Ligand SMILES: Nc1ncnc2c1ncn2[C@@H]1O[C@H](COP(=O)(O)OP(=O)(O)O)[C@@H](O)[C@H]1O
């Protein structure tokens with residue numbers, strides 16, 4: 001078997017709230033192969049987001065290893081992490097998190113502003129990304145002029161515009177009606193099939209999880225199968 | 226790499242309702258700042274329009290104003306025929322022995338009375354001050370109780386228009402002409418015949434001498450000759466310098482203005498700070514999102530400072546627009562030099578407007594500093610989890 005794209009070893013995350021210690025993640029060990037569409041399931045508070053944030057280089061574990069494409073993200077400093085996220089991860093949020101004052105195209109362009117690409121190259125990549133999610137005709141629209149499903153597809157375009165190997169999504173359909181959810185999930189599925197992206201998606205909806213190639217469950221910070 | 230400026234600009238605009246009070250507040254402070262400076266500029270302009278580089282002004286040593294100065298007839302006779310003094314075609318030395326006296330006159334708007342400077346002078350004195358031009362009526366006739374009044378004073382005091390007459394020192398004076406002093410100190414004066422002034426106000430002496438030097442070299446000689454002469458306890462110097470020193474009048478205005486602007490700008494800084502804290506607060510998740518996308522702390526920091534500066538710059542434009550209608554408007558104040566009404570114009574120069582804008586931007590930058598630091602210090606995960 002090829003080297004996994006994500007290699008997690010004994011990953012632990014503790015939160016101390018005064019006297020009480022909360023174990024958000026308890027010695028998790030997990031491999032994710034390149035090209036997988038992993039559905040990360042589990043009840044609320046089981047540690048799904050925490051795990052996703054650590055893999056995406058947004059949060060830090062208390063102990064353990066997390067290697068992404070051979071890089072131990074837990075060892076990178078702040079600014080190295082910022083650059084690493086920009087180049088290697090596309091992040092999709094439950095609440096879309098588009099910048100309200102920027103148009104769809106400008107939102108998608110944001111991560112490219114940190115690259116060395118020329119303006120024309122950026123424009124071209126933004127156009128392509130919006131075409132992939134079927135929203136080329138909405139490039140000049142502001143987020144509030146879009147439906148929830150369209151907003152989330154713009155967010156997907158923003159996540160894939162830098163062509164990262166890894167795309168992570170935290171309950172991407174949590175705020176959507178079933179029709180829009182269907183569109184978003186299909187878009188993610190297409191990314192895996194057509195572009196060979198590795199996708200990790202947190203969800204507690206079994207129907208959404210069914211779009212994945214593998215489902216794993218978290219329960220009180222531990223993998224339960 | 227910085228965030229695009231349009232991002233900051235639209236964020237300021239999109240919140241215009243919430244930021245309106247701050248923009249107006251900063252605008253007001255800038256308007257006050259610009260107007261006070263415009264007064265000082267007007268005063269300085271008035272001084273610089275007054276002197277002629279060829280003229281030498283002679284006053285009593287130790288006098289702080291022309292009206293408190295004294296030059297005796299004997300002193301005038303010593304100086305009058307010096308060869309360093311230029312003469313006109315008729316061979317008359319260009320010496321103007323002036324009498325300055327203060328009269329109390331009611332203001333046109335009924336706000337009580339104020340002192341007005343009356344200058345008694347001769348045709349030679351008028352020839353030495355060519356910037357003063359008659360604009361209506363005629364000049365006074367020597368031997369008659371007639372005066373000419375500056376148009377700016379005519380607009381501020383009762384009974385000062387052509388055809389009007391007013392009573393002073395037990396006599397009635399008739400206004401026969403109005404003149405324009407080209408924004409010089411003479412805009413604050415009433416002019417009449419020198420001998421007439423001396424008899425009317427019972428003066429033996431003159432207040433000051435203004436002489437035209439035959440050459441720059443001769444001018445210096447006049448100054449040193451007076452300095453050296455024991456019989457002349459007088460002080461001579463270039464007329465330009467004399468009026469330039471009078472701009473000391475502008476100093477209290479400047480100090481008061483700077484104090485006012487400083488006090489108000491502290492308020493404006495807090496207003497900007499408040500607005501920027503609110504902006505940071507309502508955009509915490511947006512900050513988190515930008516950080517996840519790879520933007521650095523310092524980019525976020527710079528972004529919010531730029532936004533504060535933009536916000537304040539809009540306030541600065543508002544302030545300049547508020548101040549602008551007063552450009553060229555003349556106003557007056559009691560001068561602590563002459564103890565009489567001094568009129569001058571608000572002069573808003575481009576440099577002054579630029580200073581107002583710089584002032585606004587500085588206020589914005591200081592006000593946004595702490596909120597911007599807070600925004601940039603937020604841990605990514607904390608920012609992301611905020612609602
Ligand atoms: N900043 C925090 N401080 C304290 N406890 C936290 C913090 N963030 C998360 N937790 C706790 O960690 C556990 C896992 O949280 P999370 O990963 O968000 O769960 P999920 O995404 O599965 O709902 C929960 O018990 C939660 O209360």
Ligand SMILES: [Mg+2]
Nearest residue numbers: 048049050170
């Ligand atoms: Mg969660």
